[in-house]
Amino acid sequence: MTAQTLERPALAVEGLEGGYAGSVVLHGVTLDVRPAEIFAILGKNGMGKTTLLKTMMGLLPARRGRVEVLGADVSRWAPYRITRLGVSYVPQEKSIFQDLSVEENLRLALRELSEFAERLDAVARWFPILKSRGRQRAGTLSGGEQKMLLIGRALLTRPRVVLVDEISEGLQPAMVTRLREVLMEERRATGLAIVLVEQNVDFALALADRYAVLKVGAVVETGRTADAGARESVERHLVL
Numbered sequence: 001m002t003a004q005t006l007e008r009p010a011l012a013v014e015g016l017e018g019g020y021a022g023s024v025v026l027h028g029v030t031l032d033v034r035p036a037e038i039f040a041i042l043g044k045n046g047m048g049k050t051t052l053l054k055t056m057m058g059l060l061p062a063r064r065g066r067v068e069v070l071g072a073d074v075s076r077w078a079p080y081r082i083t084r085l086g087v088s089y090v091p092q093e094k095s096i097f098q099d100l101s102v103e104e105n106l107r108l109a110l111r112e113l114s115e116f117a118e119r120l121d122a123v124a125r126w127f128p129i130l131k132s133r134g135r136q137r138a139g140t141l142s143g144g145e146q147k148m149l150l151i152g153r154a155l156l157t158r159p160r161v162v163l164v165d166e167i168s169e170g171l172q173p174a175m176v177t178r179l180r181e182v183l184m185e186e187r188r189a190t191g192l193a194i195v196l197v198e199q200n201v202d203f204a205l206a207l208a209d210r211y212a213v214l215k216v217g218a219v220v221e222t223g224r225t226a227d228a229g230a231r232e233s234v235e236r237h238l239v240l
């Protein structure tokens with residue numbers, strides 16, 4: 001890897017404004033995430049975390065500002081083009097096909113089916129339960145298993161950047177631990193950059209290198225999770 005590619009952010013957002021018809025939610029969000037970095041976006045309910053991810057992904061229009069992925073300005077791109085550039089998105093709402101099998105859900109993520117067997121092996125390494133339930137209807141999986149399926153599906157395509165919206169919510173501790181291991185291992189093995197929207201401060205701080213706190217659609221604080229006082233500072237923002 002050259003110095004230039006190391007310096008180029010995996011994801012950069014600058015002065016981003018966006019929201020819904022008639023309501024501006026994001027008021028000039030600026031942040032950047034480097035390759036192989038895990039970046040947590042924290043904030044209370046309704047502060048604009050999901051809106052930010054959806055705008056990054058092209059699912060909501062950017063009214064002002066820019067979103068860059070691996071140096072390309074994707075601000076006006078359709079979601080499928082952003083996906084093809086190497087961005088995976090794990091939405092907050094359940095988005096698996098309940099009536100299809102686990103394997104069918106995974107297969108739909110891939111454009112190149114010749115790779116499927118090999119990628120299915122990767123999923124089996126991450127979450128063995130998904131392999132053993134391959135032919136089972138996805139809607140019959142437990143809530144936690146469905147989240148494993150969502151993450152498996154997002155990682156299947158070998159993304160460069162993955163955006164994950166509140167994956168730890170409602171998960172049992174053992175599953176949270178496994179998720180953390182998988183995400184850290186993929187980051188180490190592939191240089192994947194991970195943007196993690198979370199309300200679980202413990203999970204976010206244990207996993208992330210850096211964080212930003214979002215309040216009413218604006219970044220009010222950023223820092224390194226290893227910094228002394230990071231937790232106190234984040235928690236203060238989450239109660240006030």
Ligand SMILES: Nc1ncnc2c1ncn2[C@@H]1O[C@H](COP(=O)(O)OP(=O)(O)OP(=O)(O)O)[C@@H](O)[C@H]1O
Nearest residue numbers: 020023025043044045046047048049050051052092
């Ligand atoms: N489809 C929508 N149409 C209009 N306004 C919306 C829509 N979805 C969300 N909002 C509003 O946008 C603001 C930000 O919502 P958003 O879902 O981005 O927050 P969030 O930080 O992800 O919250 P949570 O932690 O509850 O998921 C809120 O005021 C919300 O009511």
Ligand SMILES: [Mg+2]
Nearest residue numbers: 049050051092
């Ligand atoms: Mg949300």
